[in-house]
Amino acid sequence: MAQEIKSHLPSAYNPHEAEKKWYDFWLNGKFFEAGKDPNKVPYTIVIPPPNVTGNLHIGHALNNTLQDMLIRFKRMQGYDVLWLPGMDHAGIATQARVEGKLREEGVSRHDLGREKFLEKAWEWKDIYAKNIARQWRKMGISIDYSRERFTLDEGLSNAVKEVFVRLYEKGLIYRGKYIINWDPVTRTALSDIEVIHKEVKGALYHMNYPLKDGSGYIRVATTRPETMLGDTAIAVHPEDERYQHLIGKTVILPIVEREIPIIADEYVDPEFGSGAVKITPAHDPNDFEMGQRHGLEQIVVMNEDGKMNENARQYQGMDRFECRKRIVKDLQAAGILIEIEEHVHSVGHSERSGSVVEPYLSTQWFVRMKPLAKRAIELQKDKEGVRFVPDRFEKIYLNWIENVRDWCISRQLWWGHRIPAWYCDDCGELTVARTAPDACPSCHSKQLRQDEDVLDTWFSSALWPFSTLGWPEETADLKRYYPTDVLVTGYDIIYFWVARMIFTALEFVDQKPFKDVLMTGLVRDAEGRKMSKSLGNGVDPMDVIDQYGADAMRFMLSTGCTPGNDQRFRYERVESARNFANKIWNASRFVLMNIEGVSEEELKITGDLSIADRWILHRLNETIKDVTRLLERYEFGEMGRALYNFIWDDFCDWYIEFAKLPLYGDNEIAKRTTQAVLVHVLDQSLRLLHPTMPFITEEIWQHLPVDGESITISAWPEENSTFYAPESEQEMQILIETIRAVRNIRAEMEVAPKHQIELLIRPSAEVIQTFRNNEAAIKRLCGVSQLWLDPELKRPDKSMTAIVTGAELFLPLAGLVDIEQTVARLQSELEKLDKEVARVEKKLANPGFVAKAPQQIVEAERQKGEEYKAKREKVLARLAEIKG
Missing domain, CATH: 2.170.220.10 (Methionyl-trna Synthetase; domain 2)
Structure with missing residues (x-):
């Protein structure tokens, strides 16, 4: 038994107290550790290892939440789940951070030497690895800490060496x-996918290179005149008639005064610039390939720090961009540079330092x-x-x-x-x-x-799914948990990581590394912008948890998620998720207060079930089926909405209202049946919600009279065929429509809740029995003192009306409201709405406002106008009814 009911739940849920208590409880119970039962089917996820460069961001929170939902779901389904955690050493990024810290202390890595610098890097790693582990705990993720790995630990290092040697x-x-x-700032090579290409406004510089024989010149165009110092040829297309007579001749390279040949190569685009291009094999990848084909010399004119070297002659020591300015002036003065054309082109930037990448031999x-x-x-x-x-x-x-x-x-x-x-x-x-x-x-x-x-860094990360399980050794974990089941990762690292894991796994383990790859989108700010330090629009998940609790953050992120698409982070949605948690809490308090003194054995669903009982159990069946299906298909957003609608609308707003009749009535059998249904539906709802909101569900579940040590290892709900009752949906829908319609009229007419009213219902033959069977519920939930039910009813004079499925409702105004006062109030409300409609229409008719105001402001005004018109129509309809 989970826990005897010792007391009511507190009036308010305290997420911070619950989160620490239950996470410690789960760890002490070793509920997250894999491998306890060899008879269970394994299910494996390896965590995308966060970099030990700093704190986890909101994107990590989304990624970890989705993985945790799958892991908790599969654990409850009875799988032997392994969620293997770990962290990445993140070579360039971590070294840059450590060097930055050293600079603040007035020291460089070269002052320390390699070994001392690595000691500092390991100190950094230890600090941030512990910090990340604390953040994992706060987010509530159920990883197997006993198997945690690091890309520089001994086992993974051996795997890296093995792969390198074999390849x-x-x-x-x-x-x-x-x-x-080449990144001149971090002074390291970068792979192609570590380069971010940005459109940049630059220039196309047109120059005349003189022919050696004095017969004229050949015009070339370049975006990087500073590299001309390393030119070793001019290239033209072999079929370009303009230049065929020049192929094989030589030109004098300006400034350097070196002879270079004019060659023909099909790579040259005759339509670009003048159709003749300068070839710098040491500073352009395409030129390098051309140089290989034609046996051209490779002359490097820059150092690793982006400054010009001795081959740059008088420009030696200058920064590459400063050199560009100086060369342009010198070429203009010499009459070589004849035109500067504005030119927008794509320029590679280092993903890490942001500096312009240098193609470098x-x-x-x-x-x-x-x-x-x-x-x-x-x-x-x-x-x-x-x-x-x-x-x-x-x-x-x-x-x-x-x-x-x-x-x-x-x-x-x-x-x-x-x-x-x-x-x-x-x-x-x-x-x-x-x-x-x-x-x-x-x-x-x-x-x-x-x-x-x-x-x-990606070389070791590429081995992550199998190196973390002990490869190259044939470990028990590798045999049992590989290949993994799903990889949850962002679409922005398909090339960096996903592709590389696939080809290395096929090469070394002869199996794909995972069955599925679930692509998540980015978490953007409320305006749809990418979060960045420069914009200052980042969201710290720890701040969100401190303010709202982990469950609210997790529910918000998962319900906003559609596979492969970005989502916007809005605090209003976190508040809505917190309100949902509070709704569940208050509903659970109601259930617990109404089952005091009742044992688990007494809470069996037996005896006759009311329409509300049959309906909520049927809806529970449908929700179990939908939530399970949606989780299996990774449709987390739809899954969250299905649960939200069931718990908030069906269970809290409607079933609990209907349950109050037998709970507060004299029929003990009906009362006990209702208590059993309440506990069963709450228990099953908490289990369905547990993967998304683990803390609050554990806190409530531990107070329920149900069997089990923890909701974390409880059984996942399954459909119960005995609760299948599709006919109950239509019957209940009629009752809900009726109650809602009466309550809406009462609200519109400002009738106090305690004021009892008269209600007349004219039902069709198909639904009359539904109304007869539930007269008591309608009277209580609508605040009705007299209920008339007759298929032949005539509409009373001066009455409010509503139409529901299979019936018409009439609320006589006599004794309900003061008709004169009500007419006066509605007339006053109508005048206000007329003014608002006129104001908005005038504003939208103003071309200056529509053209100059931000689009969202204009759209908001249009929306207001539509809302005012809809309200006005309702008021007009009510006035017509009252006046007859």
């Missing part, structure tokens, strides 16, 4: 000179992607391929992986997985190995030094 031995990892994306490590991508592409042709939710993201994924380029995996950092490669200082031999070699295998020298670079 190298297969010729899929190589070291070579290539144009890479550098020796780096690469993964040969085409062979790995081939199997991933073939997998999706099979019915057993990874399922993307929504399925439109499969096309996005395939488009990228079908056109994938080799992956630059080396990073010029200290924090990360150091590349397992050693160089012999004596003979230059390169050795790639799982452990440091004692001597050079070629010349046996002991003078070995390890590669200074580390691997791209």
Whole structure:
């Protein structure tokens, strides 16, 4: 038994007290730990590991909430669930944060040296890892802490080395000179997907390069004149008639005075600029490819910090953008630069530092992607391929992986997985190995030094689904929990992470890493903007929890979620979720107060059921079916709305109202049946709601006379065929319509709740029995002293009317209201509404207002106008009824 009913629930729910109490209770009970029953079917999720760079943001809160909902749901369904937690070392981002902290102390990483710097980085990691764990607890997520991993822990480091060595031995990892994306601020290479392309207003610089033979010049256009210092050719299209006579000639490179050839290459677009382009193989990826085809020299004119080097001659030491300005002036003065044209183009920026990325010729490590991508592409042709939710993201994924380029995996950092490669200082031999070699295998020298670079963070993250389960060892966890069932992640990292996990899993474990990929959208601010530090519009989930409680935040995020789509964060929606929690709390207090002294054995649903009993049990069946189906389909928003409507409308607003009749009546059998239905429906509703709102459901459930240690490990509700009663829906709907219609009329006529009224009903033959069977409920819930029920009824003079399914309702005004006073009040209300309608129409007829006011203000005025008109129609209708 969960807990004896010792007292009523407090008058108000205290989320902060409940959250700490129950999370500690769950941890102490080890309810989150997997592997307790080998006979259960496993269900696995690995958490997308947050970076140890700072606090969790609202996007993490959404992602973790959705995963937790699935995990709690499957746990209650009887699966052996493993939700494996962990964190990512986040190489570039974490190193930048640690270096920033050191700068505040007046120290650089080079002052400390590699080992001391790494000590500082581990200190940073320990602080933020503990902080993230505290935030996980506050959000209420049910992860298995006993299996927590970190991308730099020993087991994962061994997995990274194993993968690197195997790929190298297969010729899929190589070291070579290539144009890479270079971040001059963090001074490290970036992969293509770590570059954000932004439209920038720039310029197209048109220059005349003089021909060596003095016969004229050739015009070229460039957006980056500073790179001309590294030009090694001019290229034209081989079929461009304008330049065919120049192919094979040479020009004199201005400023540098170096001879460079004019070559023909089909890559050149004759329509762009002049149709002739300067080729700088060391500073442009397309030029690099062209240079490879034509055997051109590669001249680097910049240093790693973005400043010009010795090959830049008199511009050496200048920042690249300062050099651009100076070169433009010098070229203008020399008559070389003949036109500057405004030009909007896409410029790559570093995802981490925000600086303009420099295409840079550098020796780096690469993964040969085409062979790995081939199997991933073939997998999706099979019915057993990874399922993307929504399925439109499969096309996005395939488009990228079908056109994938080799992956630059080396990073010029200290924090990360150091590349397992050693160089012999004596003979230059390169050795790639799982452990440091004692001597050079070629010349046996002991003078070995390890590669200074580390691997791209995503290299280790790509192994996450299987490395966290113990691979490359054949562990019990790997055998039982791999492949995982679903990955919940943002659509913005399909390329960074999802694609890479798929191809590495196929290569090394010979199985896809997960069955489903559920794509979530971004959580934007109330205006639809992306949250950012620069805008100052970020939302800290811990602040939301402190103010409203974790359950309210979780319910708001999950109900606002549609797979793959962004949502807007609005505090009004969090307040609405908190109000829902309060509604559940108050309904539960009512139930508990009305079952005092009743044992669990006495709360069996037996005996005759009222229409309200049959209806709520049938609606519970329907809700169980809908919620289960929607959770299985990852439709969290629809699932939340289905539960909200059932609990708030059906259970709290209607069934509890009907339940008061037998609870406060003299029929003990009916009272006991109602008590049993109340407890059963509340118990089942709490279980359905538990994955979304774990804390309040545990707090209430522990007060119910039901069997079990915790709602966390209670059984998920299932449909009960004995409660199937579809006919009850129509009957109950008639009663609800009737009560609602009478209450609306009373409210419109301002009739006090305690004032008893007369009600006449003219029913059709099909529904008359429903009204007869429920006269007591109608009288009590409508505040009716006299109820007349007759299919032949004539409408009384001076009466208010309403039409419901199968019947007409009449409320005689005599004795209900003072007719003269009511007419005067309605006339006054009509005059006010006429004025408001006229005011809005005048405002909307003003072209200046409609053209100049913000669209949302204009729309709000239109909405007001429609509301005023609707109210006016109601008042006119009531006046007509009263006047006869």
